[in-house]
Amino acid sequence: MKPNVSLAGGHILVYLHLLLLAVHITAYKPLSDSFLKLIPDAGADLDINNDKGLLAPILIPRVSGTQGALKTQEHFVNFFKKELPKWTIEWHNSTSKTPVSGNKEVPFANLIFKREPPWVKPGQSNLLTLVAHYDSKYTPEGFIGATDSAAPCAMLMHVARSIDKYVTQMHDEMADLGEGGTVAMDMGVQILLLDGEEAFVRWTDEDSLYGSR
Numbered sequence: 212m213k214p215n216v217s218l219a220g221g222h223i224l225v226y227l228h229l230l231l232l233a234v235h236i237t238a239y240k241p242l243s244d245s246f247l248k249l250i251p252d253a254g255a256d257l258d259i260n261n262d263k264g265l266l267a268p269i270l271i272p273r274v275s276g277t278q279g280a281l282k283t284q285e286h287f288v289n290f291f292k293k294e295l296p297k298w299t300i301e302w303h304n305s306t307s308k309t310p311v312s313g314n315k316e317v318p319f320a321n322l323i324f325k326r327e328p329p330w331v332k333p334g335q336s337n338l339l340t341l342v343a344h345y346d347s348k349y350t351p352e353g354f355i356g357a358t359d360s361a362a363p364c365a366m367l368m369h370v371a372r373s374i375d376k377y378v379t380q381m382h383d384e385m386a387d388l389g390e391g392g393t394v395a396m397d398m399g400v401q402i403l404l405l406d407g408e409e410a411f412v413r414w415t416d417e418d419s420l421y422g423s424r
């Protein structure tokens with residue numbers, strides 16, 4: 212889960228290229244200990260006391276359909292709008308009844324942040340997809356789900372910001388070389404932050420995975 216994010220520029224570009232190419236060939240590759248030791252921590256971004264960071268503002272109850280969920284969505288959207296304007300933002304909203312809402316429909320909102328080559332045709336890019344859910348469990352009251360999954364959401368935001376300039380560099384170099392324009396070459400990244408993963412009462416096929424089904 213921990214991103215390889217602030218290595219020297221050349222390294223990460225090569226890494227990103229390899230990572231994106233590797234997706235076609237094999238899903239998993241062992242990483243060496245020496246490689247893993249180079250992974251830096253995210254510093255102030257993930258400091259739980261840093262209100263201006265990526266994590267602290269979402270260490271709140273985030274039950275689907277509540278104010279906490281809205282605040283969390285706002286935190287994500289504001290971050291991408293302000294800091295990563297080249298990423299597109301898509302909402303996938305739905306509603307469902309839940310065992311605690313009775314006949315009332317609860318709203319769920321998935322967010323998709325996407326960074327594709329600027330020349331891409333709709334639906335043509337192949338995307339490295341990173342996903343976490345942001346809703347927290349309905350019980351116990353006040354539950355903030357720090358590791359499930361506020362921290363992974365904040366890590367993915369940190370990843371997005373850390374790789375953005377390298378994705379830009381990769382796309383610029385491809386444009387210079389006249390590459391791109393095919394599905395295989397048009398590589399990008401998307402981050403899915405999903406709502407409604409948790410069960411409201413007890414995990415069953417019906418009571419779970421509302422937004423993130």
Ligand SMILES: *[C@@H]1O[C@H](CO)[C@@H](O)[C@H](O)[C@H]1NC(C)=O
Nearest residue numbers: 281284302303304318319320
């Ligand atoms: C989806 O729902 C959120 C509230 O959770 C709202 O801010 C957003 O505008 C909605 N988007 C669409 C496309 O309906």
